[in-house]
Amino acid sequence: MEFTRSEAKAWSQAHLRDFYMCPLTPMTADLTLDEAGLRENIEAYVEMGINGLVVGGFISEGWNMKLADWYRYHEIIADANKGRMDLWTIILDPSVHQALEKMAFVEKLGFSGAEVINPVVQLRTDDEIYDYFKYLTDHSNLAIVLYRTPVSGKVLSLELLKRLAELETIVGVKQGSLNHAETLKLRRELRDDFIVAEPWERFFLDDLRYGGQVIWGELSYIIYGQKRPLMKEYMELARAGKWDEAYRKWAELEAVRDLYDDVFIWEIARTSTYASALAMLKVWYEAIGLKAGPMLPPVRDVASERKEWLRAKLQEVGVV
Template sequence: MKYTKHDAKDYARENMRGIWAAALNPFNDDMSLNEAGLRANIRHWIDDLEIQGLFIAGKQGEFFSMSIEERKRNFEIAVEECADDAGVIVSVSDQNMDTALDLARHAQDCGADYIVVHAPVLSFVQDRDEVLYQYYKRFCDRLDIGIAMWSHPDSGYLMQPETCARIAELPNIVAIKYSVPREMYVRLSHMLGDKIHVSTSAEEEWLDNIEELGWKLYLCSSPPYHLQTANDKRMHDYTRLAFDGKFTEARAVRDSLEPVRTAMKKARPADKPQAFGKYWQELLGQVGGRVRAPMLELTDAEKETIKAAFDGCGLRR
């Protein structure tokens, strides 16, 4: 560990900054994890795109289709490749707390910087505040590693800002990925100040959140490696400009990516997010690969549509 439990907030404020990307996991034709492909992607993301941290084994990475041992191996590969070059946050989320704690201890032992714990599915629970507080407290009591909350609609509810602010008082809570309407994360940001990082995965809102809310962390999704190439790092560029207070210049660069965003939105099948993301990676020269059930593969016709959108989007290869 690079910090103690009671130093976790201070450490994260100083070191958990910039653009962090959520990694898609490449699977081979036999559905095994393509370790060499993942390593190659990580090196490209760090060395060429200058991404500052990676979110490993999350929903983008299809953790729900992976065995416990595969998830642990996923952590280890990321830690080995990132080393001192980029940060690593790993998802240990599972409905079974013993499983989540086992994964969390492995993350802590293998050298991950932080973990993410999704808000759990809470069947039939109407008043969630105390349940959620005690849930995260159990992790904090048993672990030293910094913990990020994650609230998103897949849980069947959204954690309220007041609940998140209460949980943020726990010693090793360092961040929240808050996949909620903007008014909710704005309210939480004002409540917390710089106590922990508040972030959301909407890239198109990132610049506004730097300027209006003082955010320092993009946590995180696939745009950092879908919107950029080694020769076209506009997300990186507008982020640096914004951090330097050059917001007019930053907006011009941010807005120039609109054709790419539009192309992706129009070409992405609504029922195949991971398959789309991996094929777009392949068009960029990265390693994409197969998706695992229950996710669906692209048809040839869908690939043709995506390829046409990619060719006309304006990304510089």
Template sequence: MSVFRGLYPPLITPFHADGKINEKGLRDHIDYMIDGGVDGFCAGSSTGEFMNLTREEWETVLHITKDQVAGRVPMLAGGAGMSTAETIERSQYAEKMGYDGLLVISPWYQVHTQREVYAHFKALREAVHVPIMIYNNPPVTGIQLGVELLERLANDGIIQYMKDADSDPYTIARLKMRVGDKIEFFYGHDNNAMGAFAYGATGWVSGTANFDPHRWSKFVHTCIDDNDYTLAKDLWYEILPFVEIATVGQNGERADWIAIIKRGLEMRGKDVGTVRPPMLPVTKDVEEKLQGIVSNLFAEEVAAALA
């Protein structure tokens, strides 16, 4: 059984100008990420715009990803569905394809009780054999997975990993104190990663890592392998401008994070296209700020892309 540790970016889904999946763009992006030092992938999840894909397209993304990765790194599949039955069916599909684990957020829209969430993941555990990474993301689901619930899921062997997308990683510390090494912790937001590693996280599911996997990977392993938080702080302030623009929105709204990641890659000469509606491309003011950030990090690349 694979042990997941390190940088596991949730892959973007490149699109052509007509909105169709860009298979070559996805294959090229996977190679770019592996060459950049990522430890694994999450495919068909939210950064990959699974919510904007048809079921057939979601399957296509999983097939392309598995084929292109070709066993070079472990792979997680986003198995989330609106119902328990759909979640099980999607997860079983990914398991049969050979994915090493599942990244699963609790059902959204209906704000479920802790009791319902436990039953949901218990049913999933009984239906699949690969490790489950539970995904805590209160802004999306409308529910904070409580420490008591997560402790029970860990102690009962239902989950093996946790991705915590709460910007405050205190939940990781509280749960680590209770369950020790029964599960492994991944930080799932981008704006407080160093704090999460200091609390005991050993991995990062970072959407912004799609933009610059080499720099992001170096930061992660400086924290979790070298335990060198002095160097990590210097690396953090290198990547923070991009992290901030991708995670901190304006006027109380969420940031256009996927559009920003994709546009940042386009500025570096990577053919990944833009987002699908109802999401929109970046605004003019964000474009200008992003241009400055990307230029500071990759001056030569940007000049070549604009030439």
């Protein structure tokens, strides 16, 4: 670990910046982990200049993996990465004991932290959820980013977030309600050394203007393909205070982000689940030269005509 418990928030303020992406997981035709493909993708992410990976959650199909595969997946990522990108896991377990077992495992692999969703079953009151995270942070030295989302069944309230932000190793929140007004409200109300991060590229430039520092836990920077450099360009212009130029660069991505919103973000908003939306992103992944493979059952793959439609749209908007 690069930080002690008391240093977790300060370390995160300095290091959790720019692009922390959630990659897809490549699968083979016989529905096993594509280890070679996963290693090949890691090399591509390093070449892209990604700061950190946030893995093992919904986007990676971690919810649908066998436990042994979940562990093996993290081993491969750590081995292939070789310390080049900051690594975080994602914890979706309602059992705090299973969560801690996973976190202890990835800490030994060199992971810095975990994005943790509040329990999706049983623990529903603010006190119960607080006790879950208090127990979790008392028994792990990993940094923790909360995941505030309707997918969990209970969106964390401002009052509860204020309590959780006081826990030593909880360093931030992924604000996944798809409401930017709530992001700004949380940033105003929560302590100054607590990161409130958006998982939606559409808001990233505005976020940089109003106190944001990282786009956390999504995959736009990966999937924007040939348009990817525009994200880095507008980010650097924004940090230099050249806002008019930054917004012109940002506007050049409008057709790409509209497509991303239509095939992915809208599906999450419509269904409060990632499952079926990911199938389209696997098609997108392979169109830009990354390894993806099929969805794990029972989630269906995309029909052939939809695949052809998406490939044509990706060419039309300049991603490939």
